[in-house]
Amino acid sequence: MGEVLRVEGVVKDYRRGAHTVRALDGVSLAVAAGEFVSVLGPSGSGKSTLLHLMGALDTPTAGCVRVGGVDIGALSDDELTDLRRRQLGFVFQFFNLLPTMSAWENVAVPLLLDGHRLPSLKRRAVPLLEALGLGHRVEHRPAELSGGELQRVAIARALVADPILLLADEPTGNLDTDTGASVLELLRAGCAERSTAVVMVTHDQHAASIADRSVRLVDGRLVGAPSTT
Numbered sequence: 001m002g003e004v005l006r007v008e009g010v011v012k013d014y015r016r017g018a019h020t021v022r023a024l025d026g027v028s029l030a031v032a033a034g035e036f037v038s039v040l041g042p043s044g045s046g047k048s049t050l051l052h053l054m055g056a057l058d059t060p061t062a063g064c065v066r067v068g069g070v071d072i073g074a075l076s077d078d079e080l081t082d083l084r085r086r087q088l089g090f091v092f093q094f095f096n097l098l099p100t101m102s103a104w105e106n107v108a109v110p111l112l113l114d115g116h117r118l119p120s121l122k123r124r125a126v127p128l129l130e131a132l133g134l135g136h137r138v139e140h141r142p143a144e145l146s147g148g149e150l151q152r153v154a155i156a157r158a159l160v161a162d163p164i165l166l167l168a169d170e171p172t173g174n175l176d177t178d179t180g181a182s183v184l185e186l187l188r189a190g191c192a193e194r195s196t197a198v199v200m201v202t203h204d205q206h207a208a209s210i211a212d213r214s215v216r217l218v219d220g221r222l223v224g225a226p227s228t229t
């Protein structure tokens, strides 16, 4: 199996008035197809910044990010939009679901943009929700769902286009420990089934322990790869 992600010597500076914050200071990391990697680190260590660069949501000050072998710094805006939609999936701490849409419609959103018709989208979205234990919630709106259910809908949405890489930022940050553990287990199973690689950033050692491999970010630098098992 090939490599889905390669981050090479990435630096990210944020300008704040007269001075500069170096959020990432020479980060290099490679992720193989189907691999689940967690990035642990304290608040402010640069985790979200790194994930945004991996997801082509921001550009590095220096260094390079390759997704599926392609240097994303060389892509046009249209190509980046395409990459985010077809190759990547995103899961965030605050779910980011559309409040007026049902659970299955939220899952189908990434496919809507491709011009599919709604009934065929429902046939794709519902089995995914069922696999995540939400077969009885497909018509519910976000306001009618629990935190753990909301995050499972977000995971289904992230997986619906069969991405090669799923990027998760503190996916259990708003869940209690037991709910978080079961949501992560479903995330792992859903990704394993599709050979989707995962990079999950978290400050929670317990959440990180679900990964195949865990690396640690401190002050914008990766420091070693401690075993999590």
Ligand SMILES: Nc1ncnc2c1ncn2[C@@H]1O[C@H](COP(=O)(O)OP(=O)(O)OP(=O)(O)O)[C@@H](O)[C@H]1O
Binding pocket: 014, 015, 016, 021, 022, 023, 041, 042, 043, 044, 045, 046, 047, 048, 049, 050, 203
């Ligand atoms: N848009 C920005 N402008 C200026 N500084 C920023 C910006 N975004 C992040 N930073 C700074 O960069 C550093 C890394 O931030 P980042 O959000 O990546 O940390 P994090 O590890 O995700 O933290 P947390 O666990 O609290 O989410 C922090 O010092 C932060 O203050």
Ligand SMILES: [Mg+2]
Binding pocket: 047, 048, 049, 169
């Ligand atoms: Mg963060």
